[in-house]
Amino acid sequence: MTETIKAYGTKAADADLKQIEIERRDLLKNDVKIDILYCGVCHSDIHAAKNDWGNAKYPLVPGHEIVGKVLEVGDAVKNYKKGDLVGVGCMVDSCKECSACEDDLEQFCEKGMTATYNSKDKHLNTTTFGGYSTSIVVREDFVLKVPENLDTKAVAPLLCAGITTFSPLNHWKIKKGDKVGIIGLGGLGHMGIKIASAMGAETFMITTSEGKASDAKKLGADAVIISKNDDEMNKHAGSFDFLLNTVPVKHDINPYLQLLKRDSTMVMVGAIEPLEPMNGANLIMGRKRVAGSLIGGIKETQEMLDFCGEHNIVSEIEMIDMKDINNAFERVTKNDVKYRFVIDMKSLKEA
């Protein structure tokens, strides 16, 4: 029924990750078994491990930016075969019947999607375990094809940071010549710059930090606006077609709303907490909009990977061994990473 494999997880909210053993279900007919090569380290992994959201089930094995090779497929699997290069993102299952699933938006499944970790596994009486592990078994519908032309290890963060930024840019139909601002330069923001640029937008990095200007330009930003500089902000007032706000903490969105053109939108993908008070007039004057966006559906995630393959886009990464994860968590918490840690899973297999 199950196979015992090696993983890295935590048994308590102290988030001290150690090597543990977990069970993976045996292959069902629609399942794909994946040998995990690389797994990205997302800030959510830390929140989950520390039970910041109050829903942690221990032992907890994080990891939802997974790239690997197909080891084996179930009898009914149609689209994958042994040896294929594949990815798994934030979801491993959903009802596939509700209106959200019918609209290819499994992240909003009305019955609740199954998250890659810390979710109820539909088949075993356990929680799901993430990609900080040697292998994973996933329903075919939630497995993505990874373009062969990209640097495989740097693809891993696309499965979360990539789709989280691609989806709003794609859904709000960013096109050549649009003036797009990416607010915040971190794991999400650096992907936002690359993707918006590849879509042909005139891409601005909007950051509080002057120190990030040169990096932003190297990543593809056409220009940088330092948001603490009122003159610069005023110069660009009412000029943006779209803003993608990746700031992951409480902040004041009012100065950004003033950058938007009439009838334009700022999409929030980072902050899931109460923001500083928004001034109603900043929406009313110019019929402006603020919206949210959550990762993306599986179909759109595949589109994102194909887009990245076509435009040669990967994440900027720093490779680590599995045993270095606790230090990596500390550095992510301090924003001391450019721009994503990726775990080389060979280091766990050989441990």
Place this chain on the structure above:
Amino acid sequence: MTETIKAYGTKAADADLKQIEIERRDLLKNDVKIDILYCGVCHSDIHAAKNDWGNAKYPLVPGHEIVGKVLEVGDAVKNYKKGDLVGVGCMVDSCKECSACEDDLEQFCEKGMTATYNSKDKHLNTTTFGGYSTSIVVREDFVLKVPENLDTKAVAPLLCAGITTFSPLNHWKIKKGDKVGIIGLGGLGHMGIKIASAMGAETFMITTSEGKASDAKKLGADAVIISKNDDEMNKHAGSFDFLLNTVPVKHDINPYLQLLKRDSTMVMVGAIEPLEPMNGANLIMGRKRVAGSLIGGIKETQEMLDFCGEHNIVSEIEMIDMKDINNAFERVTKNDVKYRFVIDMKSLKEA
């Protein structure tokens, strides 16, 4: 060059309105001179008179819900003739050249629209004076045709409260069968109910006040949700296609966001001040949107009047004489009006 007429205005922020004399410009070739029959009393009139927004120029004559009859037209006026029943709303001029004006959204004119009162008059070296007066001279492009089949005095509030609620319902394409919530039952909210119902929406009044339930139903609401009742709010979670938020003061929008369906919008038309902190997660989960909307352009205002003519929609009003305006201001401030005061301007003409 000018004509001296009677008006009611205030010379200071004490907002003690008295009869004064003001100058109206003589007819220019594109102007329409209107004998004012009725003028609605909008909450903005009070804010302006009291200098709540810090931009009052005294003497200040409020009034931007004007209905009257054409007295005379300039040589180049094409669409109006003496005796026509017409209206004037919140704007009397704009540049008519910028991209907003080209899009028939003069309220967002990039050079700044000329408000009906307390704005710089382009032709006289004065501020504009509003409809608390016996007559007004307005550029033809900003004059509206008033349907003859409606109760004329109850049409006046359509010029502000009507268009402010019609415009978002129209712009966001509310259609038969949509589940629409109107938040707040006052001057704006009561028009929102009537218009959304006439558009064929399943219309809910969402109010903090149980006492307003029966009134809301009389106005055409299909049902009422008391927003302080968590059970009722939870029952409707994720079910609304659109919310129109008319609450004119600081409040917590988070409970309303939870009522929205995936990909749906709440439009703010009332509160122009900082709101209680919005929780980012309430936008991110379900890709929801918050937007603002400001009155409506002239073309859309005419559509609104035609729509109201066709559906026999007017405002609920209480008629007052001009001399009772200070008392009316007090009652509006206390929300003690169902739902709009309208001044019978005969009372000023005969004073």
